[in-house]
Amino acid sequence: xxxxxxxxxxxxxxxxxxxxxxxxxxxxxxxxxxxxxxxxxxxxxxxxxxxxxxxxxxxxxxxxxxxxxxxxxxxxxxxxxxxxxxxxxxxxxxxxxxxxxxxxxxxxxxxxxxxxxxxxxxxxxxxxxxxxxxxxxxxxxxxxxxxxxxxxxxxxxxxxxxxxxxxxxxxxxxxxxxxxxxxxxxxxxxxxxxxxxxxxxxxxxxxxxxxxxxxxxxxxxxxxxxxxxxxxxxxxxxxxxxxxxxx
Numbered sequence: 001x002x003x004x005x006x007x008x009x010x011x012x013x014x015x016x017x018x019x020x021x022x023x024x025x026x027x028x029x030x031x032x033x034x035x036x037x038x039x040x041x042x043x044x045x046x047x048x049x050x051x052x053x054x055x056x057x058x059x060x061x062x063x064x065x066x067x068x069x070x071x072x073x074x075x076x077x078x079x080x081x082x083x084x085x086x087x088x089x090x091x092x093x094x095x096x097x098x099x100x101x102x103x104x105x106x107x108x109x110x111x112x113x114x115x116x117x118x119x120x121x122x123x124x125x126x127x128x129x130x131x132x133x134x135x136x137x138x139x140x141x142x143x144x145x146x147x148x149x150x151x152x153x154x155x156x157x158x159x160x161x162x163x164x165x166x167x168x169x170x171x172x173x174x175x176x177x178x179x180x181x182x183x184x185x186x187x188x189x190x191x192x193x194x195x196x197x198x199x200x201x202x203x204x205x206x207x208x209x210x211x212x213x214x215x216x217x218x219x220x221x222x223x224x225x226x227x228x229x230x231x232x233x234x235x236x237x238x239x240x241x242x243x244x245x246x247x
Contacts, residue, residue, distance in 0.1 A: 026207045026217065027145070033225035037103070038232065041111030048115030059116055066247055067119035078113040081106045096218025103222045110233060117237070121244040129243045133236040140193055141228070144200030155198035161191045188238035192231050199227040
């Protein structure tokens with residue numbers, strides 16, 4: 001799903017994309033959806049971390065309020081987005097409406113599971129890291145939007161890197177080696193920083209390939225927003241592992 005469009009070139013008569021009003025409108029729609037998704041995630045993270053009946057169902061919490069891990073329900077919620085993504089990747093005849101449902105479902109599930117982050121780190125460090133992430137995300141997305149360099153090969157390499165850190169993270173659940181966690185966190189920051197620029201350029205190219213098809217544009221807006229949302233959330237969490245102060 002995250003690879004909904006690759007491998008085509010920019011039309012020569014549209015090489016200067018910075019002046020294309022249609023493209024700006026399309027990208028603004030994507031960024032607005034990402035922003036709303038982040039707001040919803042923040043609200044759900046607050047609810048699942050602050051409302052005791054929900055908190056105790058989702059997380060294992062010590063008597064003094066510190067997070068100790070996910071409950072069985074919390075693990076289901078945390079891993080459910082991956083299942084939704086895999087299911088959608090095999091779906092046929094995806095519509096703008098179904099793509100929108102996919103986006104908001106994943107955003108809601110991730111937001112609910114982020115309550116663990118709120119319980120683990122101080123509010124000040126979360127806010128500071130969020131601002132740093134937002135600044136870096138904006139700059140990296142601008143690079144992807146304006147660069148004339150084709151990032152397709154670079155993006156493919158980064159996607160392979162994502163699978164690498166997923167496998168390493170799963171292995172470390174059993175090995176529990178701090179050195180592996182440190183390396184994974186560093187690679188995570190670098191990989192999702194690069195993917196932010198890559199996904200932005202891919203969205204820009206997608207706009208031209210679709211040629212004004214409104215239904216396809218709706219699908220691309222939702223899936224594009226999902227790609228950038230996941231880039232932001234992962235970049236935020238990896239940065240928080242370095243910058244965050246635990247409770």
